Amino acid sequence: MDWSWLALLACPLMMLPMMLMMMKGSHAGNDHSEHHTSSNALKDLKEQNNRLQEELHQLKNKN
Secondary structure, three states: OOOHHHHHHHHHHHHHHHHHHHHHHHHHOOHHHHHHHHHHHHHHHHHHHHHHHHHHHHHHHHO
8 A cells, every 4th residue: 555645745734733723822922922022033034044045155156
């Protein structure tokens, strides 16, 4: 029996419960602290994105 199709469905199927848990958790917290945490997380992600883009650019120029 070929179970490879199950591996393809694992990610989308696991995303549903994760999204539900995230939505439930975001409604339980304080809005002000959540907004502050979200803005800090967004800032961190933007900085990480910039670093990764620079690294990718350097790797492309290296070849």
